[in-house]
Amino acid sequence: MLPSSRLMAQGKRAIPGTLVFDGDAAQAGYALNAMCYSFNSLANRQAFAADEEGYMERFHLTPEQKDAVRQRNVLGMLAAGGNVYYLAKLAGIFGLNVQDLGALQTGMSLEEFKAALLEHSVTETRVAQDGRLAA
């Protein structure tokens, strides 16, 4: 992620802890995201699992992107232009869901990350009086 000072120097708005996936990120991350998009296909997921290095080479990942993938470093992938919607497909190959990703990025254990979400716990329900809703 770009430091706030650099974002502001570029006239961009800095949102704490948040990467806005703009044109700069999209250009930087194109190869990594293209590889992840290919994982919609089971055959491609299997090809990656069988030969990670060869598969990354096929999609022309940058050295920074390759290192982040090798290290399973989610924040590194984001810094290299990865977009989470595509990275989620790569995470799936590693057996990680979005809650695992959340824990990895925030430095919490999975249980701590889930507990942090539960701190917001609320359920509010309203149902109007209406004949079409009668049981």
Added chain:
Amino acid sequence: MSKICGGIFTSHVPGIGKAIAQNLQNDPYWKPFFDGFDPIHRWLAAEKPDVAVVFYNDHGLNFFLDKMPTFAIGAANEYRHEDEGWGIAFARPFQGHADLSWHIIEHVVASEFDPVMCQAMTVDHAVAVPFELCWPGKDAFPTKLIPIAINTVQHPLPSPKRCHDLGKAVGRAIESWGGNEKVVIFGTGGLSHQLEGERAGHINVDYDKFCLRNLAPDPEALLQHDTLDIVELAGSQGVEILNWIAARGALTGSVRELASNYHVPISNTAAATVLLSHSERVLA
């Protein structure tokens, strides 16, 4: 003439699809969310809409960054959900309504919108999960689909006002269609959530409640924030509220909230489900 009978607004978290596949509707973690669909099931059984026009965002199934449309309207007679990378593909196909799609396209382009027109497209969990929630089981869906994709992935995103105006144009298009279809509008995604970065797990109950409070009576209140404001308030995926704003725009007549269910958390998301009824004239 076609009529819009109401709007259904719901989160579309992929994990909900997994919970459906595993029959976890009565599991203590999931039940408070799934219970929000009881009134919607009864309403759908009473209203029996013919067509669902669904405002949603694609997460990298049909669209990639090589060609990313701001707005895209499906104009096919059938759509399918496919593997998004996790091996789950919902089997039931979605029947389309190409003639009504083209009518909507004609109308919104005449209203100075410039959508991409898609005669072949797959639809991801943002369409499939809401359909599975609304019409559970194995039977063919009783309601046809017209998907309208809004870019919530690649910034710059369309402004909330632009999305709301698109929704209005779609609503007017439906009501000017010569058929006698009954149409329900869907807005999917949200509410607050953020999957990536150091702020992953961000939830904003205050902003969500603001949206839920104003959706029916004063949707323009939601237009006071621009897209980056919404990213800051609701999280980088909470900006999917744009789909709700567009869908609410399509309800141009008299609107009333019939049901609302807000439940935090589902996965990393503040989940919500809202049912609004819509009629062109004020009811006596």
